[in-house]
Amino acid sequence: MGMAWAQGRRFGRSFVRGAAVAATLLTGGAALAAEAGKPVPWQMDLQTPVTEVATEIYNFHHLLNVIMLAIVLLVLALLLIVIFRFNERAQPNPSRTTHNTMLEVAWTIVPVLILVAIAIPSFRVLRTQLSDPKADLMVKVIGHAWYWSYEYPQEVGGFKFDANLLEGEDQVKSGQPKLLATDNEMVVPVNKIVKIQVTAADVMHSWALPSFGFKIDAIPGRLNQFWFKADREGTYHGQCSELCGQRHAYMPITVKVVSDAAFQAWTAEAKTKFARVEGAGKFADAR
Template structure:
């Protein structure tokens, strides 16, 4: 009897602990939320969004979680109802019913309504992603094995540079996270529509930025395009998300979002610091 009571107490504590963890996961408290621009230890949530697309994806993600939890709870309730109400002790003479019109209509209509509830915000996210606003800045991104290079148009100086993994003492002095920092950063102005044209020089890569809410494939011989408008200044980190070879894990992406004044100062310095783009050939595809 004492052993049974001890097991019961242990079960009760486990149940309460599990319920507390589940509640924390569902509510998405700050303790489990990821930081801005980089992953956090024990991260349980998406990174904080800083673009319109990322915000819509973030909200859609949590809506799906609510729907999934609701479905799981409904199935659990139905399962318990069947176990306790229709067992051999409660129903010694089982029902021979084979059809129930109301139930059959319900389990057809309810899933349709759930899919509609998912489809509407999903289409809204797709519409935002696929919209084509006029660009304030164009940047060409080229994936190499294994680093990234960036080209800025003549309107802001016409220069290009490579961004390699920052390692050793240089990484420690920078204060940036290990395996996510680069020696040169892609710099863009805040609250401006930036379009990136992405390609690759050798094998397939993928330019991914979680805080911006997108990743885009870099394919040799093909030019892919996406847009974003960062709404908060800061330094944001991403990585190549396509298994591209030996040093795939060492292809970080660093984007620094700054004010208009800081961006103009940076471009003025970049004109002399980085290599100039050859103006004899077209480097950017035409885009609004």
């Protein structure tokens, strides 16, 4: 009796958790979504997207949730039908049917249609990610063990700076999330196409920013590239997403998106604050 009661309680808790997840999926998780730029406690949804790529990934994610929920409910309904309609009490003389042409056609065609429904938006996301629009600004990102450095081209000053984890009182005063704030932020203008060229100086790293919808590897001796256009101002946080060594957990990324006027003011200050780089602006060819 005690074992049955314990199993019943476990089933009840599982059912409640499942119902909560289903409700989140059906509502798009709006109430539990992380705000743009950083995670929040008890987050169940993706961070609010602020780029075209992130928005398409966000919508695709919820489409997949709806499809998966529909499949689960269909399988559950079929199981219940089998349990209650075809048990020994309901049908003491079981049917000897072994084939059903319509069913066999249906369970072949329906999965194909599901895959097509998944493939079309998936290809759309890939097309957006791999498109190569003309850049308004180029920034080079270099991963080190264990910090990031950023290099800006001659057009905006030709300077370079490091971004290290902000700790202790400095982090508290900044008001930024713990383990996600840096002493220097990468600053870019809003509604401008920014291309990032990413590499590493020692081991593999990965530059990831959830609200921007990307994660790109930083590999020594290689140059990877991606683009984004942030559609709102703000401060956005990410982390190295490649297990790169002892202080892997302490390689945060902070990107500050500002207005054109604020960006011009920041670059004017950065020219004197940060070291100039000889030959800065030597980026790989990009449209």
